[in-house]
Each structure stands twice: as structure tokens, then as C-alpha cells.
Amino acid sequence: MNAHERSHGLWQASAPPAPACERLQGSVKADVAIMGAGFTGLSAALHLAQAGVRVVVLEGAQIGFGGSGRNVGLVNAGLWLEPETLLKTVGSPYGDRLLHLLSGAPAAVYELVAQHRMDCQAVQAGTLHCAVGAGGLRNIRERWRQWQQLGAPVELLDQIQVAEATGTTAYAGALLDRRAGTIQPLAYVRGLARAAMRAGARIYEQTAVRRVEDGRTHWVLQTEDGQVLAPWVIVATNAYTSDVWPALPAELVRLPYFNVATQPLDAALRAQILPGKQGVWDTRSVLSSYRFDQAGRLVFGSVGALRDRGRSVHKAWAQRALRQLFPALKQVQFDYEWYGWIGMTSDAVPRLHQLGRQVWSFSGYNGRGIAPGTVFGRELANLIVGRSKVQDLPLPVSALKPVSCKPLKEAGYEYGAQLAHFVGARSLSGQRRS
Template identity: 35%
Template sequence: MTKWWPLSMFLFTKYKFRNVKLESEIKMPQSSTETIHWHRTAGRAPQVSRLERDITCDFVIVGGGLTGTRTAIGLAESGAKVILLDAHDIGWGASGRSGGQCNPMWRATPNQLAQRVGDACAARLVNTTIGSADALFADIAKYEVDCDPVQNGWVQAAHNTRAQHRLEALAEAWNAVGANITVQDRAATLARSGSSAYRFSLFHPNGGHVQPLSLTRGYARAAQRLGVTIYAQSPVTGMERTGKNWKVKTLGGTVCAPQVILTTNAYTDDLWRGLKQTFYPMTSISLATAPLSAEQRKTVLPESVTIADSRRAIFYSRYDRDGRLVFGCVGSGDDPDLLGGVGRLKNGLHTVFPQLRNIEIERTWAGRIAVTPEMMPHLHEPASGVLAGVGFSGRGIAMTSVMGRSLARKALGADDHDLPFPVSPIAPAPFHWIANKMLPLAAPAMTLRDKLDTIVDPL
């Protein structure tokens, strides 16, 4: 990302959006939950209350999304007393706004991972990654989470020749270490996805999709059954060291615990200095169509797989339980229509599935994603008794569960060398300040680069 960001931003702003307001000048209201499709079909929310007293516990978790709720499960299974706090409602943030696709693969090869994190850690990460989707669906069964799980595989499509070569190398490298990836030509890609837009793809049979808000709520209810106490509408206003404990403050009360775990991801604020500067605050925007007819479903994702392509402003899609198609791409902010975002969504839908050109669009919404420079999650231990897991870079459905299990193990005393992620220091992402300020322009810039790709290097 950092290789192309500064130049593409300069060129795009110089010639395309000279007078556009930047992030600090644009009012970007958060998408109302009424516009988010998943709230229409989500399982029941856990019964929670606001924190209005002072309490003590073994662990306090800040952030009630997928990472936080899965971490809470792991800690509670050890017999610990766990408190989970959220500023809004469970699953309010990215966990209730994502596309819900379980894409169990990184954009890097195992050798590239080894160069970044070392051979030993890379070996653990590779094995964990290969089994991450199966582990997620096993969790869903174990904790009896009603989240419309479908594990029919993931089609990873190339949008141009260079992308095809990268995907070919990716498949070869991962298959050499035990993955089961199938290379698909144009006919196989069309048969499995129903899209004539791609001539090459990979098929990951262990991939799938879930109802993300239902998954989050289901994890929260499972945590409660194990003894976790959850407080919502309880924003944390500060935390301080008091002897051997940390005191976490909210407007209505405090929680004292020896260990604090921060799982706020893309909605991270200034609670811990520097944490939100470790990733780029990108946005994913999505639409939900009207339910497709039986005839339409024969020609669009006929095997109910998920699909995502190799564009910078990635196109991705899957069905919901009622036969609606959920389609997404990179957006410009919390308002999905900012700088023509909804228009880009519809153009993308018509590019990938031209047979749906006249389909009704029922909902559009946006959610933030935390993208790290390495496109990999970060596990941080910035102080004794403080852990943080952020930066899932578009792989949140599979990897938040991996991170949740890792955070729980780390908090319970596991050695760093037994974890799939390295425990790294907090450090600002390169060009973070300018990237954050120019966030609204990122999606149009990436879309322009993608168009140029298909012109100069067509598939």
C-alpha cells in the first residue's frame, strides 16, 4: 500500500479532485444501523446493561466485536472472571457491517511471511491460516451460533494478467505447504461464479460466509453462558495504572483488573496513545440487492460460493440466507455515497454480474476496516498487563477468531513463541497522517489505478 499511496494520491488530487474537501473537513456520519442489511436478519442480541458501578475482575476487554467476544470466550473457559465493555452495542462496528466472507488466505506467500516474522513464527502462522476457516466453522458448531454459516468455498479472481501471475505463484507456494487450492481457467471460473468478467481464478474449498452480526452476537451469548459480564453503551473514557491493576473508567463506573485487552480495531480511538496510528483507517461499502429469482441464482454464484477479486478497490460478493446478493468494494468514508461510492458499487456489480443490471438495490451501508502496512494483523503488548489486537486488513471473519484465541492464550500466560502472530511494538504506519487526511480520495484513486490496469495489462 505504501509503495503506491503517495504518488497516486498526488496525481489523483492534482488532476481529478483539486477542490475536494479532505477528511478533516468532511462531515462523515456513521451509517445508521437501520441502513445496515445484517440488522434485518440477525439473531437476537445478548441481554446487556450499562456499567453503573465500580467492579473488579481478572480481565477487562474493551471492544464488543468479533475479536473481543471470541477473546472473552477463551478467557472464560479458563475459569477467569471477565468483563467486556463496548461504547455502543455488541457488533455495532465493523463486525456488524462487514461482508461476512471467510477468506482463509493471506496476500503473501509463506516465504514472504517468513521474511516478515521469521521462520518459526511463519510456520505457526501458515499452519493456523490453512486451518482458520475450518476452525471458525468448528467454533460456530461448538458454541451453537446461529449465523447462517455456509462453507462452499471462495473464488479469488484475477482482474488482469499480472494479478493472474501473482495468484498462480500464491497457489503454488501455499499448496507446497499443505493448502488445497485449485487453479481455475475461464470456463471453470464462469461455471463456479457465474461471472464472465474473469478469465482466471483460484478456488479455496474451505472458504465460506456467515451472517457477521449474528456471529458476533452468538459469540457474545456464548461468552455470557460461560460467565462473562457484558456492558454496552459504556464508552471507556480513560485507563490508568493503580498498583498491580489497571483502572478502566467509563461515564458510569470503573473496572479494575490486572489485565486489559483492547479489541476496538478500526474504531480505535485515543484510549491508548499511538494505537490508532498503527493502521490505515480504510472503509468498506456494501449493497444488498432484492432477493434473486431461482433462475437468476443459476447464473450468479450458482454454488453459493463467495467471490473476491484482485483489484485494489476490491470487488467481493456472496448471498445472504434469503437469496439477496451482498456486493462490496472500497469506499471513501462512513457515508457510503461519499465521492460517488454507491455509484462505484453499482458499476462494480454490473461489471462482475452484468445479468443483474436491472436488479433492485435495497440497502447500502459502510463500515471501517483497519489495514496495516503489511496487510497482516498486529498483536501488541504496549505495557505490562495491556494487550491489543488490530489490523485484519479485510480478513476479519477468519482472523478475528484466530486473534481472539491468541489474545486469550497470551493473557493466560502462553509464551510468545507459541503464538501464530508476533508480539510487536506499537509503531506508526508510514505516511499515516497524510493517508488519514486524504482517506476520502483513496477509493477513487484505487479505482482509477484498477481501470488503468485493465487498459495497459488486460487479462
């Protein structure tokens, strides 16, 4: 499956096998053609197939190849934005609708997991947004206030409580969101694929779309060895979009994110570190995240690409940062390492686009792909089968706008993270010597 040895890491090693899928050869007809076998595309395929719709999914690589199979696996509610900022940014009536939908999105994920008996290490124990310093504490207090006004089941933890919850004294406080949790993302996306196929969807791997043509009554999606004819198309490729729809990737800035996984920790360490098995991320601008997997490995991640000089810089920083957080991990070693790309928008809000007649796309998940991707796919299915109308969708249809200075901004993310981690690693070394 891997494009390289650092593409899927632990998730590839621990996920159940993907369902067997062939490469498309010849011409097939469908009611809906979906490009991309990630969270959005496969959720749409599942819900459409359950409604009796003929669905074909075309995946250029393998199921979960993109961000869906590489992320840390935090199933969060909402977006990165604070609720009030989201409402102001999106506007009425979509802001309230989007906030309500995403507040319940983790529950939708875990319901699908239970309904289809997916083997994906799903744990709904909540997530901890941990405050670093006084500024971080102000941030989570304000988020707590806003979520409290909306009646969300979130709790503000003080410094002592967060130390008990995480096993480290590094944080000034934390926001515990009990709606959220963790999941093995590649196993989950493969579970979605398996459920969609059981419902009647057809999925083709190694089947990149080379060209799209408007046949007036239907769209023709040309691949290397075949074609799909369908009146409806969903483009669900996000940060891994090819040049078939060049305007889609042009509006996203790709941010690299890496994860490393330790050897399985012993029972004593697991009892000290995250005893409640929540997922964690912090308030730093170059953030860190971590959680346990089912085998007791600590999965730790941050912004950065594990390539060229960045590989050694980020790994060295990760080792030192983990030892600073948890001094008991004196000889921490990593068994797995991997990274991928996050599609970022200018305002941290996803985009809904109509790319043509009956051609729809959600993109720009800004690091929140699991729960939003699942419910956005369901919403597109509802639109296609007539359960809802365009004006009922959670986001307004927006025009495609290429981002300015995209290469410079992407380089800023990658090399800025390298610099932050290089300086951070040096400062941590100095602290230990002093």
C-alpha cells in the same frame, strides 16, 4: 444500533437480536477486562469464561459496532500476503506458526458456530479469488503454487471453470480455497457474545473507557458511570480504537469499505450466479467482493466510503459494475447500503502489542478480521490462563510505531477510490453505448 443509516445495513436487518446488555454502573472486579466486543474481544471472553476466568467486556457502543458488524462476511484462510511473502515478512519462528494458525482459522470459526449453535448463515463452501486480466492470472497462479507446496486444499480454475462457478466471463481464472466460506458477520459476533455470556462473561454496552490507571496490583478502567478493576487487560478495538490508547490508532491507516445488497434475486438468477455459494473477491488494486446471503440477496462491495460525494459515485459504479458482470441484472436495485473502516498496517501483517504490564492487544487485520480475530482472541485467552507463554504466540511483540502522513494516506484511500469508481463508471457507460 446504527451510528447512522449506512453503518450496518443488511446485517442489522437480518441478524438475530443481540443479547441484552446493560451499561456499567458502579465498580466491578474481574480477572480480565476486555475493551471491545468484536471478534477478538468476544472470542477471548468466551475462551476465558470457559476456563473459569472472571471476564468483563466493555463496549463503547454495541456488540459488533465496529468492523466486526460491517464487513462483507468472507471467512478466509491466511492474510492478503502470499504465503512466502508472509514467511519472509514475519520471520522465523513466527512466520510458520502464523501461517499454520491462519490456515486452520476458518475451521475454528465454523467449529464454534456448530458447537454453540449460532444462527449466523454460516456456509463453508469456499471462496474464489478471481483473476482480472493477465496480471491477475499470474498472481493467482503464484498463490496456487505456494499454497500447493504447503498442502492446502486450493484449486486453480481456468477461464471456463471460473465462468461456470461465478456466472460471468469477466475473469481469466480463479483460486478456489475450500477451507474458507461466508458468514453473516454481525450475527456471528452476536453469537460469540451470547456464548460468552452463557459461559459466565459479563458484557457492558454503551460503556466507553475514558481513562486507564495502573493500580500496581490491578488496572483501573474508568468509564462514565463506573470502573473495572482487573489485573489483566485485552485491548481489542482495532480500527475503532479511542484516544485512551492513542498510539494504537496512530499506527493504523483506516481504509473505507462499503457494501450494497440487492433485492432478493429469483431462483433462475441464483442458479446462474455463484451456484456453489462461494464468496468472491478479485485481484484489482481497488478490489470488488460479492456473495449471496441466506435470502438470495447479492451483497457487493468495494473500497470507498458512502458519505458526501462518495455515496453517489460508489453506488452508481456498483450498479454499472454488477450489470457488466451479470447482464441479466438489468434493473438491479439496492435495498441496503453500508460502510465501515479497515485498519491497515504498513506491511499488511497484524500487530501484537504489550501496552503495559499484562495488557495485550492484537490490531491491524488489513481486511481479514473474522478468522484471524477469532483465533487471536483464543490465543490471548491461552496466554492468560497459562496454557501458553508469550514466546508461543503467533506474532512477535512489536513496538508501537506511528505511521507517517496518516491523514494524507487515509484521504488517498477514500478519494482515490472515488476517482477510480468515477472513471470506471464512465468507462463502463461508454462501453455500453459503443
